[in-house]
Amino acid sequence: MVSITLDDGWSTQYTAARPALNSRGIPATYYLVTDAIAQGWGGYLSLAQVRTLHTEGNEIASHTRTHPDLTTLTPAQLTSELHDSRVYLSTNVGPACGKDFASPYGAYNATVMAALKPEYASHRTINAGRNFRDTVIYELRANDVSSAVTVATVKGWINQAIAEKSWLIILFHEFTSGTPTRDTQYKTSNFTSILDYVRSTGIRTVTVAQGLALTDGVTEPPVSVGTVVYDDAMGSGFQDWSWATHDLDQSVTVHSGATAIGFEPDFWEALMFHHAGLDLSLYQSVDLWVHGGTTGGQQVRLALYNGSTPRGSMNLATALGHPIAAGTWQKVSIPLSALGATSGTVDDLYVMDDSGANQGTLYVDDFILVPR
Structure with a gap:
């Protein structure tokens, strides 16, 4: 199924x-x-339109x-941003809203997550x-559709x-009939082409609320099966902060599932996967599969x-005990004890160039992080 989502409330969404x-x-x-609606900010939806x-x-x-x-706010500011926005929508638009x-x-951490869960059914x-x-x-x-994303990519x-x-779930912001002048603008003609393709495939279209009703409603990842950093997509709670040339949806060279990460480990560049914080005492090793x-x-370091x-x-x-091999997948399993990282917190995992060369x-x- 597919959900079309639109952020911020720009008037061109209407x-x-x-x-x-x-x-x-x-x-x-x-x-x-919601302040944009309540205060009548220029370029945003009106309450009547909402x-x-x-x-x-x-x-x-x-x-x-x-x-x-949200990660920069005081506790009082965070509460206001989360609670007051929800109450405004439920009071002024409808009880099922917000x-x-x-x-x-896309900015959140453990503090933000703890604050939003009592207020909202999903994030x-x-x-x-x-x-x-x-x-x-x-x-x-x-998947965020910026001005540079092609219709073919979304298809x-x-x-x-x-x-x-x-x-x-596909995310859009603003729309324009001409050439986009901001990263958040998307051509209306491309948007309609995407919608036409959605219709032609027969894929089920749902709101986020409708989609949630069809899931198992899992609110926390099960520690017993390990914590996925990447498995066809970023694991729950992880964000891609990489600064290397990479592709998270590479589908030609794959170990299992539909996709794997393609990565250019050049000149100290790295894959960097950020989390709000994981307790190392819950895990025994970091496992990943690599293909040369x-x-x-390649000289590459896990950090x-x-x-x-x-x-x-x-x-x-x-x-591995030997160089990364060409043309084949190999499993790398690194005990946390070998890293001296058996307690405390980790929030960033790097797979980085260790050569300084091309x-x-x-x-x-x-x-994955393997549980004890």
Whole structure:
């Protein structure tokens, strides 16, 4: 199934996206900045327009009062942004409104998560990937459609969701009939082409609330099966902060499932996967599968950090006991005891170039923290 979501509450969502959605019978979820509505900010939806969207069968969800980075706020400010936004929507639009939430800029941490769970039934991130019946509903994955994303790319996401029977959430912001002048703007003609393709495939279209009703409603990842860093998509709670050239949806060289990570380990660049914080005492090792591509021999290091504090690292060839091989997948299992990281917290996991030079493409798949 697929959900169309629209963030912030820009007026073009009403004037451009709404007619295209309505004419094709596709409901959407609107994540709204409520002070923009209440105070009549220029370029945003009016309260009357929001009420119309609700009456027409769309979901009205929360995106805070003022769209701040929630990780920078005081406890009182955080409470206001979360609570007051939800109450405004339920009071002024409808009692069923404001039940689901998306954090501005995709920014959240353990403090934000603890604050939002009592207020909301779900939390949508901007971590790319698809969702499944057992996806943690407070870390829903969504694919952000910026001005540079092509219609063909979005069609590929839809095809993948159909093939693996997953739930794809697509995120849009503003719309324009001309050439986009901001990263958040998207051409209306491209948007309608995407909607036409959705209709042509017959994939089920749902609001986020409707999609949630079809999941298992998992609110916490089960520690007993390990914590997935990457397995066809980013694991629940992880965000892609990588600064290397990489592809999280590479589908040619795959260990298991539909996709793996393709990665250029050059000049100290790295894959970097960020989490709000994991208790190392719950885990015994870090496991991942690597493929040396056509060259092999890459010098790559796994490193764990808690903020700027290193928790331990090891070259993957050292862990394997031999160089990374070309043309084949190999499992790397690194005990946390070998890293000296058996207690405390880790929030960043790196797979980084260890050569300072230009190296051949490396592939990574089935990246997990193994429980004790």
